[in-house]
Amino acid sequence: MVKSTPPFGFAIKRDDEKCIRCQACARMCSNDVHAYDAEKDIIVSDSTKCVGCHFCEAICPTSALTVERTQSQYRENFNWTAEVINDIKSQAGSGGVILTGMGCDKPYTNYWDRIVLNASQVTNPSIDPLREPMELKTFIGRKPDRIEMGSPEGPKLETEIPHQLELEAPIMFSAMSYGSISYNACFALARAASDFGTFWNTGEGGLHRDFYRYGPRTIVQVASGRFGVTREYLNTGAAIEIKIGQGAKPGIGGHLPGEKVTEPISETRMIPAGTDALSPAPHHDIYSIEDLRQLIYALKEATRYRKPVGVKIAAVHNVAPISSGIVRAGADFIVIDGMRGGTGAAPKVTRDNVGIPIEIATAVVDSRLREEGIRNQASLVVAGGFRKSSDVIKAIALGADAVYVATSALVAMGCTICQKCYTGKCNWGIATQDPYLTKRLNPEIATRRLKNLLRAWSLEIKEMMGGMGINAIESLRGNREQLRGVGLSEMELKMLGIKSVGEAW
Amino acid sequence: MRRMEVDRGGCSLFGMIDESGDRFSGAQAINAIAKMQDRENGLGGGFAGYGIYPEFKDCHAFHLLYDNEKAKEYTEICLDENYSIERAEPIPTRKVPAIKNPPLLWRYFLTVKETKANGADIGDFVVNTVMKINGEVDGAFVISSGKNMGIFKGVGFAGEVGKFFRLDEYEGHAWTAHGRFPTNTVGWWGGAHPFGLLDWSVVHNGEISSYGTNKRYLESFGYRCTLFTDTEVIAYLFDLLARKHGFGFDTVGRILAAPFWDEIERLPEKEREICKALRMAYGGALVNGPFAVVVGHSNGIVGINDRIKLRPLVAARKGSMLYMSSEESGIREVCQSPGKVWMPEAGEPVVGRLEGTHG
Numbered sequence: 001m002v003k004s005t006p007p008f009g010f011a012i013k014r015d016d017e018k019c020i021r022c023q024a025c026a027r028m029c030s031n032d033v034h035a036y037d038a039e040k041d042i043i044v045s046d047s048t049k050c051v052g053c054h055f056c057e058a059i060c061p062t063s064a065l066t067v068e069r070t071q072s073q074y075r076e077n078f079n080w081t082a083e084v085i086n087d088i089k090s091q092a093g094s095g096g097v098i099l100t101g102m103g104c105d106k107p108y109t110n111y112w113d114r115i116v117l118n119a120s121q122v123t124n125p126s127i128d129p130l131r132e133p134m135e136l137k138t139f140i141g142r143k144p145d146r147i148e149m150g151s152p153e154g155p156k157l158e159t160e161i162p163h164q165l166e167l168e169a170p171i172m173f174s175a176m177s178y179g180s181i182s183y184n185a186c187f188a189l190a191r192a193a194s195d196f197g198t199f200w201n202t203g204e205g206g207l208h209r210d211f212y213r214y215g216p217r218t219i220v221q222v223a224s225g226r227f228g229v230t231r232e233y234l235n236t237g238a239a240i241e242i243k244i245g246q247g248a249k250p251g252i253g254g255h256l257p258g259e260k261v262t263e264p265i266s267e268t269r270m271i272p273a274g275t276d277a278l279s280p281a282p283h284h285d286i287y288s289i290e291d292l293r294q295l296i297y298a299l300k301e302a303t304r305y306r307k308p309v310g311v312k313i314a315a316v317h318n319v320a321p322i323s324s325g326i327v328r329a330g331a332d333f334i335v336i337d338g339m340r341g342g343t344g345a346a347p348k349v350t351r352d353n354v355g356i357p358i359e360i361a362t363a364v365v366d367s368r369l370r371e372e373g374i375r376n377q378a379s380l381v382v383a384g385g386f387r388k389s390s391d392v393i394k395a396i397a398l399g400a401d402a403v404y405v406a407t408s409a410l411v412a413m414g415c416t417i418c419q420k421c422y423t424g425k426c427n428w429g430i431a432t433q434d435p436y437l438t439k440r441l442n443p444e445i446a447t448r449r450l451k452n453l454l455r456a457w458s459l460e461i462k463e464m465m466g467g468m469g470i471n472a473i474e475s476l477r478g479n480r481e482q483l484r485g486v487g488l489s490e491m492e493l494k495m496l497g498i499k500s501v502g503e504a505w
Numbered sequence: 506m507r508r509m510e511v512d513r514g515g516c517s518l519f520g521m522i523d524e525s526g527d528r529f530s531g532a533q534a535i536n537a538i539a540k541m542q543d544r545e546n547g548l549g550g551g552f553a554g555y556g557i558y559p560e561f562k563d564c565h566a567f568h569l570l571y572d573n574e575k576a577k578e579y580t581e582i583c584l585d586e587n588y589s590i591e592r593a594e595p596i597p598t599r600k601v602p603a604i605k606n607p608p609l610l611w612r613y614f615l616t617v618k619e620t621k622a623n624g625a626d627i628g629d630f631v632v633n634t635v636m637k638i639n640g641e642v643d644g645a646f647v648i649s650s651g652k653n654m655g656i657f658k659g660v661g662f663a664g665e666v667g668k669f670f671r672l673d674e675y676e677g678h679a680w681t682a683h684g685r686f687p688t689n690t691v692g693w694w695g696g697a698h699p700f701g702l703l704d705w706s707v708v709h710n711g712e713i714s715s716y717g718t719n720k721r722y723l724e725s726f727g728y729r730c731t732l733f734t735d736t737e738v739i740a741y742l743f744d745l746l747a748r749k750h751g752f753g754f755d756t757v758g759r760i761l762a763a764p765f766w767d768e769i770e771r772l773p774e775k776e777r778e779i780c781k782a783l784r785m786a787y788g789g790a791l792v793n794g795p796f797a798v799v800v801g802h803s804n805g806i807v808g809i810n811d812r813i814k815l816r817p818l819v820a821a822r823k824g825s826m827l828y829m830s831s832e833e834s835g836i837r838e839v840c841q842s843p844g845k846v847w848m849p850e851a852g853e854p855v856v857g858r859l860e861g862t863h864g
Contacts, residue, residue, distance in 0.1 A: 124712040124794055125815055132813060133765045143786050146750050149779065155756065156775070161782050370725050376786070397717075469714040469795070471813065472763070474788030481717030505716075505735075 009082065010052045011070040012045040018064035019043060025056040025065060030425040030437055053418040055427035087348070100348040101421030101431065103248055103340040103385050103407060104355075110340075111359035111488070112391040116501060118482040119467040127471050129462035135472040136458055138402050140165040140239070140379040141308040142332040162332065163308055165219075165239055168197030169458040170396055170473060173450075174337075174383050174404030175221050175243065175312070177205030179256045179265050179277065180344030180421070182438040185413060185430045188446035190214035195447070196454045201404070202228075204243055204254065204279060206268040212236050219310075222299065224253055225279035227269035231302055239308040239333070240299050242292070244283070247341025247384040250314030250355045254279035255345065260424050260433045293329035300330070308332035315339060315361035315384065316354075320368035327369060327378040335404065336361050338384025342407040344431055345422035358384040359398065363496045366399025366478060389460035398496065399478040412453040413446045481505065516686050516710035517544035517663070517831045518698075520799035520806045521839070522679035522857040525825040528556050531672030533839040534680035539664030540838040541831060545684030547603075549697035550666040551658025553706035553801045554677035558653050564591050564614035565631055565703075568649035568656055569638075570694050571609035576644030583642070587634060588615035596657070601669040604661045608694055612655070628703055628748060635702060636729050646695040651704035652803065658683075658697035666697075678859065681801045683708035700736040704803040705743050709736040710816050710831060711796030722789025736798075742790050743800055754807045754856050760787045762812040762852030799829055804862035807854050814851035821846040827857035 012033065025034040026043055033049045034056065036042075050067065057065045074082050087098055120126040127134070141164035148158040173189045180203065187210070193200040194217040201219040206228015211218070220237030222229050234240055245251065256265075256277035266273035286292050292311065299309050311326045312335035313319070319336060326334050338358025343351065362382045369375040382395050383404035392403050411417065414428035421431035429441035461473075470476050484501040485493045493500055519537045523529060531554055538550070558566050567584070571577040584590060596610040622630050635647045649656035654677075657670040663684035667673075683698035699706040712735065713719065719738040720730040726749075728741045739761075746757045760783055764772075769780045784791070795815030799808045808829035810818050821828040821836045821843035828836045828843065836843060849855050 120714065124714055127813070133767065135766055137766050139785050145786075147782050147786050149756070150751060155753075155779055157779050157782055159782065159786075161785060164785065370721055373725050375725060376789075469712075470793045472788075472791055472793060474784070475715035475718050475791050475793035477718055477788065478721050479715060479717035481720075482714075 009070050010050040011047045011068050012050060012056075013066040013068055014043065014045060015064045015066075016042075018062040020062055020064075022061060024059050024061065028059060028427065029056055030427050030432075030434070051418045051420045051423075052416075053420070053427050054416050098348040099345055099422045100351055100419050101342075101344055101346070102417050102419045103342040104352050105419070106352050108339070108357060109492075111357060111492070111496065112387075112394055114486055114488050115359070115394050115483050115496070115498065116486055117390070117393065117397070117464060117468065118484070120469040124469045126469055127466040129459075129466040132466070133471060134462040134466055136169040136461060138167040138170040138473060140167065140333050140381065140402060142378060143376040145376060163306055165199055165308060166197075167199065167402060169454060169461070170400075170402035171392060171454060171457060172198050172219070172381070172402055172404050173200040173409050174341075174406035175201040175203040175219075175241070176344070176406055176410075177203030177221075177227075177256075178208055178268055179205040179260055179433070181410075181431055182429055182433060182441060183208065183210075183264065184438055184441040184443045184446065185410075186211060187443040188413060188441070188450055189409065190218065191443070191447045192450035192454065193217045196451050198454065199238060201241065202237070205256075205265070205277075206270065207233055207236065208264065208268045221312075222295075223279055224281070224283040225277060227271065227277060227279075230270075234299060234302050234307070237307065239310060240303065241310045241312055241335065242295060242299070243312045244286070244292075245312065245314035245316075245337065246343060247314045247337030247339050247355055247358070248343035249346035249350045250316050250339075251281060252347070252350055253281040257424070262433050265433065289325045289329055292326065296330045310335055310378075310381070312337060314341075315356045315358055317356065319356065319361045320364040323365045324368055324372055324374065327374050331378050333379040333381055333401075334365070335381045335383060336365055337404075338382070340385030341383055342385075342410075343421075358382050358395070360492075360495050362395055362398045362400050363480075363498075367497055370399075370478075389457035390464070392457060393461050393464050393476070394483060396473065396476050397479050397482050398498075399480070401477065408453065409450055412449045413441060517541035517684040517835065518682065518708040518710050518797060518799050519828075519830045519835045520679070520681040520708070520801065520808060520857075521826060521828045522555075522806050522859070523825050524805070524827060524857055524860055526556070526678050526859055527825070528676035528678050531667065531675045531677065531680055534682045535664055535667035535672060537830065537835040537839045538667070538682035538684050539662070541684060541835050542662055542664065544686060544831060545662055546686045547660075547662045548687050548692060549658070549660055549683075549685030550663025551656060551683050551697045551699050551708075552663075552667055552670070552672055553649075553654060553656045553681045553699040553701065553708070554672065554675055555654045555680070555801055555803070556678040557655055557675045558614070561591060561614040562653040564616055565650055565652055566655050567613040567615055567647055568596065569611045569613070570646045570648055571611065572644030574609070576642055577609060577611065580638055580642055580645045583634070583638060584613060584615065587621045587630075588613075588617055590615055597671055597674075598669050599671050601661075601665050603665045604659060604669045607659060607669070631703060632744070640729055648695060649701045649706075651701065651706070654704055654706070654801070654803070656699050656701045656706055658699065659694045660692045660697065679801060679806050679857070681706060681708050681799045681806060696734055698736060699801070700734055700740050702737075702740045702744055703748070704801075705740045706801040707736050707740045707743070707798055709739060709796060709798045711798075711811065712794050713738065713792055713796060714794030715792055718789055719792060739792065739796075739798055739800070742792070743802070746787075746790065747802070754854050756783070757807075758809050758852060758854035759783055760790050761792045762809060763791050764852065765812070797831065805856065805858040807856050808849065809854045810849060810851050812852045818849055818855075819846065820849055820855045825860075827855070829855055829857075
């Protein structure tokens with residue numbers, strides 16, 4: 001009889017001379033890879049259970065462990081890769097949909113890596129950000145078409161400015177629900193956002209009582225499951241985000257298994273403990289754009305027009321006209337989540353095959369809103385796989401007001417993108433509710449690391465802006481003249497609205 | 506040949522106004538700009554004179570560059586359709602050896618036909634005409650379209666361009682001038698400064714690193730940036746902010762060269778709210794990168810620097826005269842003992858107003 005589970009592809013290497021039999025790996029691995037054999041005084045590792053999260057490697061006090069790819073290989077085949085073969089075997093065993101976590105890992109063109117930035121030489125001095133002010137302050141929300149201040153007795157502001165979110169840098173933490181990630185992870189995100197001067201997002205899981213005090217730095221989400229949505233919840237957040245779709249799984253809903261619905265999650269989500277939390281694929285009160293408008297205004301009414309209300313959608317083929325409709329429906333900001341955006345759990349086939357990359361979506365949405373003269377009516381926040389500060393600055397130059405990061409934030413807290421979030425066994429204490437695992441994530445340290453990441457990226461953005469001779473982020477926003485494409489087709493350049501490398505002004 | 510022309514490198518600019526409204530010869534502007542010839546390389550110079558056409562003060566004075574007769578014929582059909590042409594004539598020039606191969610230079614004094622304007626804003630109507638000719642008529646370019654003012658520019662050193670156009674024979678109450686040092690060697694007359702639209706004229710020293718943002722911002726208000734020069738965005742921004750949105754020049758200055766957030770935080774509350782609102786709503790109009798500009802309009806001239814003053818601008822006063830220049834030498838050339846000479850702060854507009862006007 002053959003083994004029903006195909007090899008997962010990792011091999012644990014243990015240097016027996018270094019191993020001191022402390023058994024930390026055996027105690028801590030949530031996948032039960034390591035076991036101590038007292039009789040022989042050895043630690044046995046079952047590599048087939050390893051998910052490649054490298055936690056044991058990180059905690060091993062003598063660096064005796066190495067997690068490597070397995071040497072076992074199928075015969076090379078361009079079409080029938082190990083992934084394909086293993087997926088089929090897995091489905092032949094289970095008869096079910098293959099689940100996965102995090103964003104699409106397939107090698108579609110990453111346009112950020114095909115776009116290069118400009119810098120000043122001779123005719124335009126670059127600016128040293130260590131000596132001159134360099135401004136990243138960003139406002140998210142509806143802007144008036146014009147400001148009226150005509151008054152014979154001296155200037156007076158006569159135009160009312162709609163409520164805005166004020167960000168110290170154009171980077172926010174994207175939606176991750178309490179349930180998909182741990183209490184400590186939410187805590188760290190909330191505190192880091194508050195300390196730094198940006199925002200974090202509750203995701204669709206409601207807001208834990210303890211975090212109400214971070215309300216002024218919280219974007220509260222309203223998704224199809226409406227978990228934890230109360231009038232108090234809405235009024236506690238600084239802004240409200242209606243979640244229509246997610247880049248990792250456009251067109252489908254969500255599913256938090258009952259095992260993860262612990263007592264505090266049950267309270268926060270307002271569902272019985274131990275029951276599955278199902279988010280329907282569509283909002284069952286939104287079957288059209290006019291329905292969306294009603295929800296936007298219902299939420300505005302509920303919060304007395306004091307909070308910006310945004311709408312998040314996945315980047316799909318028709319993203320530009322849909323975005324235009326959303327802005328016209330009254331959204332104060334619009335969030336586009338690209339196909340590399342992460343998830344706690346999604347069908348692998350959807351994650352890897354549905355949606356479009358955020359680079360193209362950013363460009364076409366910004367252009368479309370400008371063509372229609374409604375760009376100032378809503379801010380454009382883009383999300384989905386932002387890995388570094390250069391990705392962020394390129395997104396701003398394509399036309400985004402700000403970006404959302406989530407995967408990068410998780411990595412800052414320890415995540416190694418093993419893609420097993422859906423198992424609830426996250427060894428790093430992030431994507432799990434198991435108290436044994438969650439206590440591993442020290443919220444103090446995680447907060448500091450998140451703040452460091454925001455600071456580091458901000459410094460890098462300032463360096464690059466200074467190089468371009470730009471000292472305010474608004475002069476970079478939509479400034480596609482600062483971008484050039486390398487190795488892209490004419491059509492791709494056209495979609496991105498940028499010139500090719502080598503083309504001068 | 507037309508393409509984006511960016512005024513990189515040196516460039517000199519100069520502006521002077523008699524705020525009492527007395528008119529004086531263009532020779533002074535020629536002398537002042539010629540004094541700073543080190544800052545130009547012979548690839549473009551130009552002037553704007555205000556109050557120079559008193560006999561046609563209610564007409565839009567169109568100055569046109571034509572590559573050929575066909576462009577002229579086509580343009581004239583377009584003008585004739587929409588305007589009463591009060592007078593059409595070649596722009597008078599004199600032979601100057603250094604000025605070679607000038608295009609056909611014509612000027613037209615025009616009144617919009619009421620039936621055509623149809624109640625629309627006359628300014629917008631004229632702007633549309635200019636955009637249409639410049640964008641669609643091959644070989645024709647409107648360099649000037651204001652009332653009782655005119656722009657004269659070409660390829661050559663500024664002093665020679667001034668002599669070529671016989672500006673010493675004109676009298677105006679305000680003049681601006683520009684000498685170019687482009688690193689881009691395209692010799693196209695339309696690419697020289699000043700850049701003009703309606704009564705606005707702009708002379709500009711600098712490179713706008715926010716060009717892509719400003720251009721797209723303006724496009725959403727219906728301006729078509731023809732990509733001929735980054736200076737045009739400054740003219741359009743003045744038109745949008747001062748003419749359409751009705752801001753005074755202090756406010757325009759706060760938008761184009763916005764104060765830094767930490768400066769805004771230190772302002773009194775009322776002012777802070779205004780500055781904050783302006784930056785939020787007009788972020789796309791913030792002009793970034795090094796620049797000094799002198800903008801002319803029907804009620805005066807305004808000089809302004811970028812927000813960290815990366816290009817020179819000096820101002821001086823004597824009696825009713827106000828001067829602004831890249832270098833003090835330009836001012837001293839035409840005003841031996843100015844009463845006050847100063848270096849304007851970054852982003853602080855220097856405003857010369859014709860008496861009895863606002864703005």
